[in-house]
Structures are given as structure tokens and as C-alpha cells.
């Protein structure tokens with residue numbers, strides 16, 4: 153089956169009837185018609201349509217069927233493949249200004265990265281690399297969409313937590329002829345309930361064999377429940393809520409009420425070492441970060457574009473501190489772009505013939521963005537000042553006081569409505585409920601920034617800087 157259309161995606165998700173809970177009620181009917189999901193499902197469908205329109209840039213011929221399949225499933229063999237992947241990711245990201253963290257390429261990349269890492273599972277107890285490859289091929293050929301949940305619930309994060317009996321984490325409670333049975337909870341799945349499948353995996357640090365697993369199941373598997381937070385899909389026109397009405401992805405707690413995972417969907421179980429190695433020694437980090445940083449570049453461009461437009465609209469470009477603030481965005485953008493190109497330039501073919509980007513610059517980029525993004529949103533607020541609050545909805549411009557608003561809210565060479573439209577965009581991106589969630593997302597979705605920086609400290613290859621110093625130390629010089 154070649155790449156799907158937007159309608160095919162929507163119909164497939166509606167037909168699934170996954171168990172989704174929102175506001176204490178089980179969702180009934182078509183999920184694409186529910187106000188919390190209508191916007192994001194429409195936007196995701198638009199992405200699939202874009203993939204059809206730009207087949208040359210966004211697909212490749214499947215090695216097994218010859219069908220045109222999504223480039224986000226491509227396992228790169230050359231540096232050119234990496235560049236093609238980056239361009240495809242950025243084409244999709246442009247559609248949302250980079251605010252859709254979970255456009256389908258994110259999880260398709262994760263699955264491709266796992267499939268490219270099956271050598272790590274070879275010969276390991278309770279590991280089934282061939283099932284992972286089957287899943288990858290099935291997903292690639294049917295253009296499946298995925299969500300994922302890796303992290304355990306946040307009840308006790310102390311160093312000695314392992315001394316307490318765990319009562320929340322999703323764990324294997326039984327292994328039988330059919331498969332493994334999972335009971336418990338996982339922390340979060342963004343887009344839970346609106347993807348074909350969910351990949352469930354143990355994040356590194358797992359201490360108990362019964363919590364060391366990796367599998368994928370359809371979102372409507374019996375006993376699987378997605379519990380939504382309140383929706384930030386603000387109801388209104390694209391003038392009033394330009395981003396939140398279209399791109400609110402929803403985050404869901406995932407409950408496993410004795411879910412049977414059939415054996416053909418389990419790619420590892422009861423093996424802490426294999427679960428950790430698949431994440432740490434496999435290609436998950438390198439490929440996933442390459443996707444993430446490519447998207448974050450587009451998001452930074454979007455923020456930069458908005459900031460420049462705001463500066464023009466209230467004519468504040470002559471002030472030195474205003475220029476410096478915009479330059480902070482420019483420096484961030486140029487650095488991110490340089491880091492992703494460096495990662496591609498320093499990519500190497502590994503022992504399995506796969507081209508792997510250098511993960512060091514990518515780790516630096518993502519960790520840096522965790523700090524930069526909140527600062528970027530702060531800059532927009534500092535530039536906009538009270539303008540972030542003088543933003544009546546569009547209907548006000550067509551009311552009795554419309555003419556006065558056009559006049560009194562005018563900017564530099566723009567009328568009131570044009571100025572408010574821009575400032576509502578800045579507000580929706582940085583201050584609305586949707587906007588604050590964006591900041592939390594960029595801070596945390598790939599892990600805690602503190603521990604990410606510890607990882608960089610631990611893995612950074614500093615041999616060349618060490619040898620540089622040795623030249624100046626008499627005993628080490630020879």
C-alpha cells in the first residue's frame with residue numbers, strides 16, 4: 153500500500169474506537185468530531201495529504217513492494233539520505249511552524265531507529281529482532297501512525313525509590329501461550345488515542361525485569377486506556393486561536409488494565425540489559441535527535457519571523473536592546489542549523505552499513521534548545537509588552553465598536569485588525585494554555601534537561617582536547 157491520504161488516516165482512527173477518557177467520560181462516536189481532537193486530526197490529515205502532493209521529496213520506493221512509502225521510514229545508508237530526511241522533516245514542520253512535536257515523522261523515525269538497531273538484540277535472552285523488523289515493515293508499508301510511552305509515573309523519583317514496593321508502573325504480570333500481560337500505568341503519551349498504534353518501551357534506568365520490555369499494539373487493544381488532560385484546543389477562528397485551534401496534540405496518561413500483548417508484537421521482555429542497550433547503544437538517540445533538531449530549527453525560524461514582524465508593527469527596531477533580543481533568536485537559529493549540519497557531516501557508516509549522524513552535536517543542540525526555547529518565548533513577551541493583552545477577538549472588529557478598534561489599535565502602517573492578528577499569534581504561541589504547554593514540551597519531552605546535560609558530560613569524546621593539553625604538560629608530552 154502506498155502512502156495514505158489524509159482521509160484514510162482520519163477514517164482509520166475513527167474506526168479504531170480506542171478507549172479515550174476525557175473529563176471523566178469515555179469518548180463515544182468519531183474521535184475526529186470531538187472538539188478536543190477535531191483540529192489536530194485535521195492538521196495531521198493535512199500532513200498526509202502533503203506527503204502525497206510532495207511525493208518526490210517525501211517518499212521513497214519500498215525495497216520489498218516497490219510502493220512509494222514515507223521517507224520518515226527510510227533507514228539512511230548515505231549522507232545524502234540524511235539530508236533528504238532533514239528536508240522531508242522540515243517540509244512537514246513548516247506546515248505547523250514546528251509546533252507539532254508529534255507529526256508522524258517523529259515516531260516513524262523512532263521505529264526506523266529501533267529497526268536499524270536490531271543487531272543489539274541478537275542472541276539476547278527474550279529478544280526477538282525479527283518481530284521488530286516485521287513491525288517496521290508492516291508500519292512502513294501501511295503508513296501507520298504511532299504514539300509512544302516510555303516513562304513511568306512520577307510518584308517517587310528518589311534515588312532509593314527502588315527500595316519501596318512499586319505500585320504504579322506498568323509491568324508484566326503474566327506470560328502465557330498468547331503473550332505477555334501488562335498491568336499498571338505509564339506517564340504520558342502525546343497524541344494518545346489518535347494514532348494507529350502505541351509503542352511501549354522501558355526508559356533507561358529500569359531496575360526490574362518485569363518492567364523491561366518493548367512492544368507495539370494497536371490503540372484499540374482491549375484494556376488499553378488513554379486518559380486525557382483538559383483540552384487546550386481553544387474553540388474559535390484561526391484569527392482568534394491560530395495555533396491552539398489546529399495543533400493541540402493532547403497528552404494522555406496510559407493505563408494498562410491487564411492488556412494482553414500477543415507474542416508477535418513483543419520484541420523484548422524480561423531483559424534489563426537488552427532494553428537499556430537498545431536505547432543507549434542502538435541508533436535511537438542519533439536518529440530521533442536528528443528529527444527533533446530539524447523540526448526545532450523550523451520552530452526557531454517561526455519565532456524569529458514573529459519577533460521581526462512585531463518589531464516592525466510597533467516600530468521599535470531602533471532600540472539597541474530590541475535588536476539584541478532579535479539577535480538572540482538569530483544566534484540560536486544559526487547554532488541549531490550548524491549543529492545539525494555538523495552531525496550529518498560527521499556521520500559514519502556503522503558495522504551494519506547504516507549511516508549514523510554524530511549524536512554529540514545533536515545532544516548539544518537539543519539540550520541547548522531546552523534552555524533557549526523558554527528564553528525565546530520570554531523575548532516575544534518582552535517585545536510585545538501590553539500588546540500581548542490588547543488583543544480582542546476578531547468579532548469585536550465587526551461589531552459597533554469595530555471602527556474605533558481599527559483606529560485605536562493600529563500599529564505602524566497596519567490597521568488594528570492586522571496588528572491584533574499578529575499579536576494573537578504571538579500570544580497563542582507563548583502565553584495561552586497551548587503556548588505554555590509548548591514551553592513545557594520543549595523543556596522536557598526528550599527527557600529532563602539536567603540529566604541530559606549529565607549524559608553529555610559522560611559521553612562527550614574529549615580525547616582531542618585532552619591531547620592538546622598534554623602537549624603543554626611535560627610528563628605527558630612524550
Ligand SMILES: Cc1cc2nc3c(=O)[nH]c(=O)nc-3n(C[C@H](O)[C@H](O)[C@H](O)COP(=O)(O)OP(=O)(O)OC[C@H]3O[C@@H](n4cnc5c(N)ncnc54)[C@H](O)[C@@H]3O)c2cc1C
Pocket residue numbers: 300301302303306309339340341342343403589592593596597598599600602603
Ligand atoms: C508536554 C509533554 C509531553 C510528553 N510526551 C511524552 C510522550 O509522548 N511519551 C513519553 O514517553 N513521554 C512523554 N513525556 C515525558 C517526558 O519524557 C518526561 O517529562 C521527561 O523524561 C522527564 O521526566 P518526568 O516528567 O517524570 O520528570 P521527573 O523525572 O519526575 O523530574 C522532576 C524534577 O525532579 C528532578 N529529578 C528527578 N530525578 C532526578 C535525578 N535522578 N537527578 C536529578 N534530578 C532529578 C528533575 O530535574 C526535575 O526537576 C512528555 C512530557 C511533557 C512535559
